[in-house]
Amino acid sequence: MSFFYLLEAFQTIFSDLSSLLFILMGVTAGIMVGCLPGLTATMGCALLIPFTFSLPPVQGLLMLMGIFTGGIYGGSISAILIRTPGTPAAAATLLDGHPLSMRGEAGKAIGIGTIASFVGGTIGALIMAFMAPQIAKFGLLFGPPEFFALAIFGLSMIISISGESLLKGAIAALIGLLITTIGFDPLSGVPRFTFNNENLLGGITFIPALIGMFGFAQVFRNIERMELVPQVKSKVGRLLPPFKEVRSLLPTMAKSGSMGAVTGSVPGLGCDIAAFIAYGEAKRTSKTPEKFGQGSLEGIAAPEAANNGATGGAMIPMLTLGVPGDAVTAVLLGALTIHGFQPGPLLFRDHLDVVYPIFAGMILCQLVLLIVGLSGARLFAKLINIDTRILTPVIFLLCIVGSYSMRFSFFDVGLALTIGVIAYFMGKAKFPVSPVLLALILGPMAEQNMRRSLMYSQDDLSIFVTRPISAAFLILAVIMVYSGYRRFKKIKEIEARMQTESQHQEG
Amino acid sequence: MKSNRIDLLTGIGLCLISLAVFIYAFEFSGRGVNSYGPNFFPQAIACLLFLASAGLIYQALKGHTTASIESINKAGFIKASVTLALAIIYVFAMNFVGFFIATIAFLYAVMFYLGQRKQIVLTITALSVASVIYGIFSVFLKIPLPEGIL
Amino acid sequence: MKKTLCLAAAAILAFSSSSFAAFPExxxxxxxxxxxxxxxxxxxxxxxxxxxxxxxxxxxxxxxxxxxxxxxxxxxxxxxxxxxxxxxxxxxxxxxxxxxxxxxxxxxxxxxxxxxxxSAGLSVNADSKWNSLDEVMQHAKANPRDVSLGHTGAGVAWHLSAAALGVMYDTEFNFIPFDGGAPTRSALLGGHVDLAATGIDEVKQLHEAGEVKVLAVNALQRHPAFPDVPTLAEAGYKIDAPVLxxxxxxxxxxxxxxxxxxxxxxxxxxxxxxxxxxxxxxxxxxxxxxxxxxxxxxxxxxxxxxxxxxxxxxxxx
Structure with a gap:
């Protein structure tokens, strides 16, 4: 039944080639917006809504979905090349993407990222097209205790991204959690740690923090390094990894893509959390976990497949229930209403002529993404060979403008610069910054839902273990930490053995 | 040896911060909320942070290096600081001379300072990058950039 | 270079100071x-x-x-x-x-x-045992803090609107604040709260689709898009000046x-x-x-x- 509708929708789209053109424009614009730090997919969509006013509704939507898809993908390009995620969803990609590009394999990293995005995105789109109502019901099972348990599970990924010292990773995450308590507390209406500064009432905004931690800190490091090593022209390397490698990554991509789609479909989670969860899971089940963080291909494939899979997932609750899955879909929901369609259960009854083109469009977006991505990747990858004395100032500028443009606020620029300086020193003292980021994403979710649950249960703590989904995620979190710890020990042992062996050889 | 000292100092600093947070958070207990009020989460995290930093201090005292610490290159550090200072000046100047002019000047200055001396490269890059960013942000996306008080 | 900058600055100055033109230019x-x-x-x-x-x-x-x-x-x-x-x-x-x-x-x-x-609308899930505001209020009165009421954030109009009702009729709800309209709606749909106070327009679609029952609107008149939903007064709980x-x-x-x-x-x-x-x-x-x-x-x-x-x-x- 739905298959038939889908075919018909493809026919409608293909009958008017301008639709394809709008998808192409959307994806390309999305990639551009996404790879600029500070311009997120959310902003791209919001800012381009007025452009779609003059278009027929379906074409306008196709363009916006193109921006969504392209934006989430585009963020990974800057994450790989300059260690600055263009969008929060790409923050997990840089862990392995950047080391790979430092080794002169930027082309390969982007190539894998593109293929993974395509695979994950397509899985997400298919799940959306065929299972939307069922998945939407699943998302509704999540109440406050479940969200809390999920946040804890998400935080247990810290063990996978802590780098050399688990203790320092934990400290970084705790600092991140403390930072999230700054600002107005929506549960009690009390301002916290704002020191009567109205700019802090909204808390430390996420985008400036992201740009500071990664963008500015990296710029400072680059400038410092300029003094030490003259620029070496690195090879872009071959773009398409050998087919055998891609094939061996396919299971990871497929698994991460479907995980991403399901994660994205739970209202309030979104692409960034999906990427981290997939990264942690890929590392846990990998045969070569010691390569993670050093430029593992799996470490790129997993988060990229997951965050693009989550785009399809996030559309599900928005379309079926009128409840947006994340910030971008909230904007898309607004766009749909402006065009005269109220997303929600009635959309599926009354407007199948809109729903199925959306599904078909989402699948087409992935195809266009693959083509645009692979043809543009070489060009992008060449960017890192620009003279650093030119490239670094330009990146610096982009970061300043990016942190300004989120809210048109100089306070945010100052904040991002300050965080950048702190992150620079943290890097020197080997405190990993990724746990801070993860804590910033998950902190409010953990805190608010914990307190919300306890309000619901009237201070009865057992609510977290008596509800099955909540209990399951808490157990998963424990398993994650335990196996992560054992793996960590093992890697340390291997490293120590290798060190002594190499010393023996030298001696 | 030096890395231990840094770990020790950060540990002590973080201990103090967590104590300060814990005490300051007592101010948040508002009326009309249940026993897990707005102060609960910050205080719980502060406790954990205190324990973790105590662990860091302990490790540092026992001489276990948690991780190798990167040394800071002095000349490079100064260079980065000067660039940062230029950025701060740039942000303030933007309010007076507007985004476009300030950006050209900033790019020109930083590139020059970092060692790019070819006038033609400097001028072309500064002008084109500023125009492209101005174009994308101001014209295409309609994000208002500071116009300055001129 | 400096000269060009000065010239450019002068040109811009000249442009912007000619602001005697008609508003808006x-x-x-x-x-x-x-x-x-x-x-x-x-x-x-x-x-x-x-x-x-x-x-x-x-x-x-x-x-x-x-x-x-x-x-x-x-x-x-x-x-x-x-x-x-x-x-x-x-x-x-x-x-x-x-x-x-x-x-x-x-x-x-x-x-x-x-x-x-x-105006605020008070809604329950379609599967709820309650069908009118009076039933909810009776139950809430008999069992203080037993009815969980989801709203969109402390101090938001819908929270205050519902709180005013509780204060006026001496009823204790167990208020559960969410962060905005969307999470409140999904909590209501998922049955995680008994009752939700949101903007009435926010539940229009769900009401029409029969996914939620809107019990009352906190306004002096009925809402044109919800002709079948009574006002608080009509439901038996009159409030003189509703929070809007x-x-x-x-x-x-x-x-x-x-x-x-x-x-x-x-x-x-x-x-x-x-x-x-x-x-x-x-x-x-x-x-x-x-x-x-x-x-x-x-x-x-x-x-x-x-x-x-x-x-x-x-x-x-």
Whole structure:
């Protein structure tokens, strides 16, 4: 039944080639917006809504979905090349993407990222097209205790991204959690740690923090390094990894893509959390976990497949229930209403002529993404060979403008610069910054839902273990930490053995 | 040896911060909320942070290096600081001379300072990058950039 | 190089100082204190969609978010009073000072006009055992704090609206605050709260689809899009002055009178645009126009209504 509708929708789209053109424009614009730090997919969509006013509704939507898809993908390009995620969803990609590009394999990293995005995105789109109502019901099972348990599970990924010292990773995450308590507390209406500064009432905004931690800190490091090593022209390397490698990554991509789609479909989670969860899971089940963080291909494939899979997932609750899955879909929901369609259960009854083109469009977006991505990747990858004395100032500028443009606020620029300086020193003292980021994403979710649950249960703590989904995620979190710890020990042992062996050889 | 000292100092600093947070958070207990009020989460995290930093201090005292610490290159550090200072000046100047002019000047200055001396490269890059960013942000996306008080 | 810079600066100076031309000679900015894509933002964008037809220039929506709207409204207050910056102001402005979040009140602005008033709707899941407000209230009265009531955040209009009901009829709800309308709705749909207080327009679709039952609307009249939903009074729980959510337009103080007059008329024209009206009808938003004086009167009343309610839920500081 739905298959038939889908075919018909493809026919409608293909009958008017301008639709394809709008998808192409959307994806390309999305990639551009996404790879600029500070311009997120959310902003791209919001800012381009007025452009779609003059278009027929379906074409306008196709363009916006193109921006969504392209934006989430585009963020990974800057994450790989300059260690600055263009969008929060790409923050997990840089862990392995950047080391790979430092080794002169930027082309390969982007190539894998593109293929993974395509695979994950397509899985997400298919799940959306065929299972939307069922998945939407699943998302509704999540109440406050479940969200809390999920946040804890998400935080247990810290063990996978802590780098050399688990203790320092934990400290970084705790600092991140403390930072999230700054600002107005929506549960009690009390301002916290704002020191009567109205700019802090909204808390430390996420985008400036992201740009500071990664963008500015990296710029400072680059400038410092300029003094030490003259620029070496690195090879872009071959773009398409050998087919055998891609094939061996396919299971990871497929698994991460479907995980991403399901994660994205739970209202309030979104692409960034999906990427981290997939990264942690890929590392846990990998045969070569010691390569993670050093430029593992799996470490790129997993988060990229997951965050693009989550785009399809996030559309599900928005379309079926009128409840947006994340910030971008909230904007898309607004766009749909402006065009005269109220997303929600009635959309599926009354407007199948809109729903199925959306599904078909989402699948087409992935195809266009693959083509645009692979043809543009070489060009992008060449960017890192620009003279650093030119490239670094330009990146610096982009970061300043990016942190300004989120809210048109100089306070945010100052904040991002300050965080950048702190992150620079943290890097020197080997405190990993990724746990801070993860804590910033998950902190409010953990805190608010914990307190919300306890309000619901009237201070009865057992609510977290008596509800099955909540209990399951808490157990998963424990398993994650335990196996992560054992793996960590093992890697340390291997490293120590290798060190002594190499010393023996030298001696 | 030096890395231990840094770990020790950060540990002590973080201990103090967590104590300060814990005490300051007592101010948040508002009326009309249940026993897990707005102060609960910050205080719980502060406790954990205190324990973790105590662990860091302990490790540092026992001489276990948690991780190798990167040394800071002095000349490079100064260079980065000067660039940062230029950025701060740039942000303030933007309010007076507007985004476009300030950006050209900033790019020109930083590139020059970092060692790019070819006038033609400097001028072309500064002008084109500023125009492209101005174009994308101001014209295409309609994000208002500071116009300055001129 | 320096010479060119000076020349460029001089040229720009010459351009901008020739500002004796008719107002407006460039696009106008509308500052929206909430994020892009949200309810308030969408309304703002729909309002200014046809601006060019009505006032000859475009109106660009700029989202300055953060601090529960204080950052954006503060930016409007501090903007250059040349008429090129108009601000959208929302319900929060009535509560900031009372809640001790900021000194900002409506008195800091030159009010242009009121745009809309929304009333709270109390809804239950379609599977709920309750079918009327009276049944819920009876149960809540007999079992204090047993009925969990989800709302969109402490101090938001819907929270206060429901709290006023509880205070007036001596009923204790177990208030569960969520962060905005969307999570509140999904909690209601998922059965995680018994009762939800949201803007009534936010549940229009779900109500029509039969996914939720809207028990009552906290307003003096029924909502045109919900002809079958009784008001609180009709449901047997009369409240004299219901807490209403509102949105309006304002200017920074000291905008020249002629420009203010122009904007007043211009925005009224956009407000009356049939396309905007149609949009608001579709999403179930009730447009209410009040001019500057009427708007001011409305806001003064609102503060009086809110003070005891905020006090009752412990948010007065």
């Amino acid at each position: 460039k696009d106008i900015t509308l500052v929206v204190p909430w994020s892009a894509g949200g309810g308030t933002d969408t309304i703002a964008r729909a309002l200014v969609k046809n601006a060019k037809q009505h006032i000859g220039v475009n109106v660009n929506v700029v989202n300055k978010t953060g601090g529960q709207g204080i950052v954006g409204m503060g930016a409007t207050k501090m903007a250059r009073p040349d008429g090129y910056t108009v601000g959208l102001i929302t319900f929060g402005l009535s509560t900031y000072k009372l809640m001790g979040l900021s000194q900002l009140t409506y008195r800091d602005f030159d009010l242009l006009q009121l745009l809309n008033q929304s 959510d509102w949105r309006g337009l304002a200017l920074p103080k000291n905008v020249p009178a002629d420009r203010k007059q122009f904007l007043k008329e211009g925005f009224k024209k956009m407000f009356d645009d049939p396309e905007f009206r149609k949009y608001c009808e579709d999403v179930g938003l009730i447009l209410v126009y009040e001019d500057s004086a009427g708007f001011e009167q409305f806001l003064a009343n609102m503060e009086e209504v809110l003070t005891p309610t905020l006090d009752a839920v412990g948010l007065i500081r």
